[in-house]
Amino acid sequence: MDEYLLIENSTSENGRLTRGLAAQLPRNLAANIAYFLVNIIIGIFLVPFFVSTLGVAAYGIIPLATSITGYVAIVVQSLNTSTSRFLTVDLQRSNYDTANKTFNTAIFGLTAVILLMVPIVLVVAFYAPSLFNVPAGQEGGAILLFLGVFTAFLIRSWSGNFTVQLFAFNRLDLQNIVDVVNILVQTGLIVLLFSIFGPDLAMVGGAYLIGAIVASLVSIAFARRVCPQLHISIRSFDRSRIRDLGGMGWWVVINQIGSLLFLQIDLIVVNLLFGDTSAGEYAIALQWVILLRAVAGVLSGVLTPTIFSYYARGETESLIRITKSAVKLLGLAIALPVGLVCGLAPQLITVWVGEQFTFLAPLMIVLTIHLTINLSVLPLFSINVAHNKVKIPGILTFFTGFGNLALAIVLPLLTGWGYYGIAIAGAIVLTLKNALFTPWYATRVLNINGHAFTGSMLPGVAATALIIVSSMMLGMTLPLGVSAVLVVAGSIITTVYVAIVWRFGLNRYERELFESYIPEKLRRNPI
Numbered sequence: 168m169d170e171y172l173l174i175e176n177s178t179s180e181n182g183r184l185t186r187g188l189a190a191q192l193p194r195n196l197a198a199n200i201a202y203f204l205v206n207i208i209i210g211i212f213l214v215p216f217f218v219s220t221l222g223v224a225a226y227g228i229i230p231l232a233t234s235i236t237g238y239v240a241i242v243v244q245s246l247n248t249s250t251s252r253f254l255t256v257d258l259q260r261s262n263y264d265t266a267n268k269t270f271n272t273a274i275f276g277l278t279a280v281i282l283l284m285v286p287i288v289l290v291v292a293f294y295a296p297s298l299f300n301v302p303a304g305q306e307g308g309a310i311l312l313f314l315g316v317f318t319a320f321l322i323r324s325w326s327g328n329f330t331v332q333l334f335a336f337n338r339l340d341l342q343n344i345v346d347v348v349n350i351l352v353q354t355g356l357i358v359l360l361f362s363i364f365g366p367d368l369a370m371v372g373g374a375y376l377i378g379a380i381v382a383s384l385v386s387i388a389f390a391r392r393v394c395p396q397l398h399i400s401i402r403s404f405d406r407s408r409i410r411d412l413g414g415m416g417w418w419v420v421i422n423q424i425g426s427l428l429f430l431q432i433d434l435i436v437v438n439l440l441f442g443d444t445s446a447g448e449y450a451i452a453l454q455w456v457i458l459l460r461a462v463a464g465v466l467s468g469v470l471t472p473t474i475f476s477y478y479a480r481g482e483t484e485s486l487i488r489i490t491k492s493a494v495k496l497l498g499l500a501i502a503l504p505v506g507l508v509c510g511l512a513p514q515l516i517t518v519w520v521g522e523q524f525t526f527l528a529p530l531m532i533v534l535t536i537h538l539t540i541n542l543s544v545l546p547l548f549s550i551n552v553a554h555n556k557v558k559i560p561g562i563l564t565f566f567t568g569f570g571n572l573a574l575a576i577v578l579p580l581l582t583g584w585g586y587y588g589i590a591i592a593g594a595i596v597l598t599l600k601n602a603l604f605t606p607w608y609a610t611r612v613l614n615i616n617g618h619a620f621t622g623s624m625l626p627g628v629a630a631t632a633l634i635i636v637s638s639m640m641l642g643m644t645l646p647l648g649v650s651a652v653l654v655v656a657g658s659i660i661t662t663v664y665v666a667i668v669w670r671f672g673l674n675r676y677e678r679e680l681f682e683s684y685i686p687e688k689l690r691r692n693p694i
Contacts, residue, residue: 195469198339198342199469203462211519214519218451220366221368223444224302227447228305228368230453232316234434235295255334267398271405281325291317292311292317299438301443312369312371312372318376325383326383329390330342330345332393333390335394337473343465345389348378352378352382353378356373424565429564429568432571433575434446440579441585448586452530456534456538459501463497466500467545467546470549474546478553487613490620492623494620495543497542498542498630499668499672501543501631502539502630509531509631511642511657514642514656515531518650530586530587533591536594540624540628543627550612560604560605571592575588637660
């Protein structure tokens with residue numbers, strides 16, 4: 168296994184690869200910004216749209232269905248993660264024969280797994296109204312919603328074999344375009360179908376399915392353009408590659424189960440314990456968490472190919488340095504929206520979905536305030552995957568995930584806190600894991616000081632606290648329901664924060680790293 172991962176490159180080729188990665192960073196940043204804006208705009212738009220057309224209770228079924236998909240397709244997601252790692256190494260070696268074996272073994276194996284899962288998908292979708300609390304009269308629509316969302320997820324998972332090629336060549340700009348296409352097609356069809364046929368959960372399922380098909384076709388076209396050396400052929404299926412993919416994939420499955428019990432269990436528990444209306448209210452507050460997780464995932468993913476490349480070439484010192492800076496920069500970046508959401512929660516909810524939902528402001532704060540810690544560590548997971556050290560994190564995540572589930576059930580029932588107990592349970596368990604174990608284990612993998620990454624997390628935590636306090640103080644003087652005032656307040660805090668961070672929060676290397684994301688023309692001719 169280890170011999171397979173070693174890459175013997177000449178010095179000149181190392182330089183070429185490094186320059187190629189650096190040259191691609193500005194394009195990836197531009198695509199990330201576009202994806203960020205599309206996510207925010209559509210996420211903000213869709214929630215009040217669904218609440219006003221479907222109602223709070225029916226709206227809550229939509230994020231519930233997307234949460235269930237993770238459990239239905241655990242094996243599929245895990246195989247994609249394993250394939251991503253091995254195929255990236257193959258392609259960066261320019262070993263296309265081995266890459267074709269990895270690609271075809273993954274794609275035919277994944278196809279078989281997906282076909283085996285079709286009966287499971289049909290059963291879960293058909294019995295969804297019996298398993299969960301669904302508003303009266305919406306049972307048929309809920310079945311079609313679950314069926315459409317599940318099928319869409321499996322299609323995107325299968326086409327993930329092609330987006331892996333974009334990842335391997337650091338074409339995250341194209342990968343983001345695929346995701347943007349998916350979101351835009353989904354949203355456009357939802358609005359169109361609602362206007363023609365009226366609001367119905369079944370229309371949402373259909374929009375998800377068509378969006379997945381279109382996005383998958385786009386990803387296949389991009390993959391053929393970026394890496395024409397890979398082609399589908401049953402002759403390239405290699406049984407020996409199953410052991411490599413499955414060996415890592417099994418522990419990724421264990422880790423994935425635990426992660427889902429952290430990240431996608433709360434809404435399910437709310438629905439089962441407190442009903443569809445409470446689940447709809449919880450889903451409204453949860454929307455900002457979903458958006459911030461998506462944005463943080465994209466930002467951390469920008470450097471993942473670079474981390475893999477440094478590992479593959481044995482440049483451990485460069486890998487450590489850039490990962491430390493990535494954790495710090497991501498924490499400082501996430502601190503701004505987390506602080507604004509927490510500090511201006513009542514004003515934000517009033518402008519967003521209406522004054523009648525301002526009672527959800529404390530819930531939104533509980534769900535959001537811990538994200539600076541839990542999202543800043545995302546770059547560290549790439550270290551575990553690159554080094555194929557996923558067993559211990561998988562076991563720990565698995566058991567702590569079940570601990571989170573148990574606490575999410577027990578805490579609200581014992582305390583009477585309702586869905587606040589579920590939110591608090593998730594915040595406590597996830598933060599303990601990511602504040603203590605995740606940074607420590609990454610240092611163990613790299614064989615460096617056990618607190619090497621902890622210091623990189625602290626600036627983001629301090630920044631979050633300062634932004635929350637300052638925005639709360641400013642929010643006390645702001646009237647509810649005035650969007651222009653909210654935008655001005657957020658802009659003032661953002662401008663001051665960015666200036667302070669740039670002047671006092673970053674060292675020279677971190678400024679240079681940030682500037683490397685900016686296109687060269689803008690660096691030479693700043694506005």
